[in-house]
Amino acid sequence: xxxxxxxxxxxxxxxxxxxxxxxxxxxxxxxxxxxxxxxxxxxxxxxxxxxxxxxxxxxxxxxxxxxxxxxxxxxxxxxxxxxxxxxxxxxxxxxxxxxxxxxxxxxxxxxxxxxxxxxxxxxxxxxxxxxxxxxxxxxxxxxxxxxxxxxxxxxxxxxxxxxxxxxxxxxxxxxxxxxxxxxxxxxxxxxxxxxxxxxxxxxxxxxxxxxxxxxxxxxxxxxxxxxxxxxxxxxxxxxxxxxxxxxxxxxxxxxxxxxxxxxxxxxx
Numbered sequence: 001x002x003x004x005x006x007x008x009x010x011x012x013x014x015x016x017x018x019x020x021x022x023x024x025x026x027x028x029x030x031x032x033x034x035x036x037x038x039x040x041x042x043x044x045x046x047x048x049x050x051x052x053x054x055x056x057x058x059x060x061x062x063x064x065x066x067x068x069x070x071x072x073x074x075x076x077x078x079x080x081x082x083x084x085x086x087x088x089x090x091x092x093x094x095x096x097x098x099x100x101x102x103x104x105x106x107x108x109x110x111x112x113x114x115x116x117x118x119x120x121x122x123x124x125x126x127x128x129x130x131x132x133x134x135x136x137x138x139x140x141x142x143x144x145x146x147x148x149x150x151x152x153x154x155x156x157x158x159x160x161x162x163x164x165x166x167x168x169x170x171x172x173x174x175x176x177x178x179x180x181x182x183x184x185x186x187x188x189x190x191x192x193x194x195x196x197x198x199x200x201x202x203x204x205x206x207x208x209x210x211x212x213x214x215x216x217x218x219x220x221x222x223x224x225x226x227x228x229x230x231x232x233x234x235x236x237x238x239x240x241x242x243x244x245x246x247x248x249x250x251x252x253x254x255x256x257x258x259x260x261x262x263x264x265x266x267x268x
Contacts, residue, residue: 034063034090041086043078047152049174050075062087077102078172102173102188104156106164108141109200109216109260113161129182136213139203141185150180168194168268192245194266197232199224201260204237218260227254 038059045055052058052071061071073091074084080101088095119134121127125146128134133142143162155170156177164177164186178186189196199218203210207219220238234243240261251261 047174049077103171105198108185146180147177150176196264200262
């Protein structure tokens with residue numbers, strides 16, 4: 001009886017397997033050779049910087065025969081100009097230009113986070129930001145490392161002050177860290193001569209209030225406007241920002257009082 005049952009179930013399994021195999025062959029969608037070629041030249045990181053879930057999905061979107069439905073060819077930030085040119089050759093269309101090589105910069109340089117209250121709750125930036133995380137500065141880095149966990153390329157680490165530090169060489173400019181930061185202090189900037197000069201502060205409070213809660217925040221003193229090449233820095237609402245990075249400048253020569261002007265270099 002047992003042997004008979006085994007034979008019956010075995011026969012059913014074999015029959016079902018044959019049916020499934022025939023159905024697979026009948027319904028199988030043939031791979032688009034153009035899509036496969038595009039996938040081969042894309043980095044295969046599936047980072048989502050292009051706006052698509054995966055490199056394969058982006059490749060399929062670029063392979064659309066109707067130009068109005070085709071995805072832009074220069075959306076792959078990690079790939080750069082070389083990949084844009086290869087994609088253009090595969091599709092037989094004119095190159096759309098370089099995919100801008102941008103890098104992430106952290107616009108906060110806090111060394112000592114002053115507290116306004118005791119925070120007791122989930123230790124992640126998103127949760128802390130909902131009620132301020134007990135921090136006196138409502139613009140500064142919360143220090144929980146959501147950005148480091150979001151980075152697929154190990155390009156962000158936390159220093160001894162729990163402040164994110166970007167590795168220029170590893171950063172692909174995918175923007176995942178930007179999306180993960182609830183305070184929007186991480187931005188993507190295009191390097192000039194393999195470096196990015198930026199103001200490590202996002203506080204638009206008055207100089208008096210900033211000095212009270214953070215010794216590393218911008219106080220809008222305008223020394224950078226006077227010391228740096230004309231038009232490089234702009235100060236609005238007591239907060240400086242880099243308006244035009246073109247031209248060489250020695251950061252140390254500006255002598256920013258809170259030392260909040262920083263630079264991200266290729267060798268960092």
